[in-house]
Amino acid sequence: MSETQKVWKPTEEAKSQATQFRLFAVLLWLGAIVAQIFAIRFFLQAVNSGESPVNAWVIGLIVLDLVLVFAGSFLWKKSNRLNPPSEQNKFLFYMQSQLGVVLAFVAFLPLIIFILTNKKVDGKSKAILGSIAGVALLIAGIGGADFNPASVEKYTEETNMVEALTGANSVYYTKGGGKYHLYEDCYTIKNSERLNGTVAEAHAGVANHSDFDLCEICKKKKMKEDGIDAETLNEKVKQMNEKATAPANESVETLETEETQKDAA
Numbered sequence: 036m037s038e039t040q041k042v043w044k045p046t047e048e049a050k051s052q053a054t055q056f057r058l059f060a061v062l063l064w065l066g067a068i069v070a071q072i073f074a075i076r077f078f079l080q081a082v083n084s085g086e087s088p089v090n091a092w093v094i095g096l097i098v099l100d101l102v103l104v105f106a107g108s109f110l111w112k113k114s115n116r117l118n119p120p121s122e123q124n125k126f127l128f129y130m131q132s133q134l135g136v137v138l139a140f141v142a143f144l145p146l147i148i149f150i151l152t153n154k155k156v157d158g159k160s161k162a163i164l165g166s167i168a169g170v171a172l173l174i175a176g177i178g179g180a181d182f183n184p185a186s187v188e189k190y191t192e193e194t195n196m197v198e199a200l201t202g203a204n205s206v207y208y209t210k211g212g213g214k215y216h217l218y219e220d221c222y223t224i225k226n227s228e229r230l231n232g233t234v235a236e237a238h239a240g241v242a243n244h245s246d247f248d249l250c251e252i253c254k255k256k257k258m259k260e261d262g263i264d265a266e267t268l269n270e271k272v273k274q275m276n277e278k279a280t281a282p283a284n285e286s287v288e289t290l291e292t293e294e295t296q297k298d299a300a
């Protein structure tokens with residue numbers, strides 16, 4: 036059982052916070068889709084009554100759509116930092132990490148198709164509205180993409196790195212900082228209020244930072260102090276990573292066997 040605990044787990048607080056963020060993200064995304072539906076309605080209404088579809092309502096709703104998708108994706112990415120997906124299933128991992136990109140298409144592509152395929156609309160209006168919606172899709176897509184996605188495996192490796200260096204899962208960090216540290220007196224955090232906790236707690240404490248990881252200055256200092264070179268260290272971490280994933284599967288098998296036995300009895 037102690038072996039399986041080597042696989043990274045979010046704190047209970049981080050988990051419930053992540054769930055909350057996901058819920059809000061979904062609500063914002065739903066709002067974006069509603070905004071798009073209204074944009075399409077106002078667009079068709081203008082076209083069918085012979086007016087120009089390039090009007091404040093349509094453009095305003097496209098902007099609203101963008102703001103809502105963007106805010107939803109921001110919260111979604113934040114939730115993934117708090118409670119990241121596993122990389123074991125690559126498809127599910129990418130779907131969860133990059134769901135904001137998918138939503139960007141969902142929130143703008145139908146509208147773009149409506150604009151571009153409508154035969155009653157003149158070329159100029161098509162070009163203007165198509166460009167506005169196209170740029171909105173692009174911004175939402177880039178904003179929704181996670182260029183440095185968190186995963187259970189990545190966090191496990193980070194924890195193993197800290198344990199390989201210090202022998203304990205304990206780091207120092209500040210609420211506003213972009214790194215966690217091995218030394219409480221690291222000069223980059225000397226003047227801030229320092230917190231102490233596990234790597235998981237550090238990640239939960241500063242969910243805003245997309246590249247929140249181990250301070251290189253602390254890492255190099257520790258390696259120098261202990262006389263450990265990069266190769267030996269990486270090998271040690273690699274072995275810990277392998278240990279962290281292998282017994283977890285075994286324990287699942289044991290559980291299944293136990294349940295089968297219970298069923299049989």
Ligand SMILES: [Zn+2]
Pocket residue numbers: 215216217218221222223250251252253254
């Ligand atoms: Zn440091």
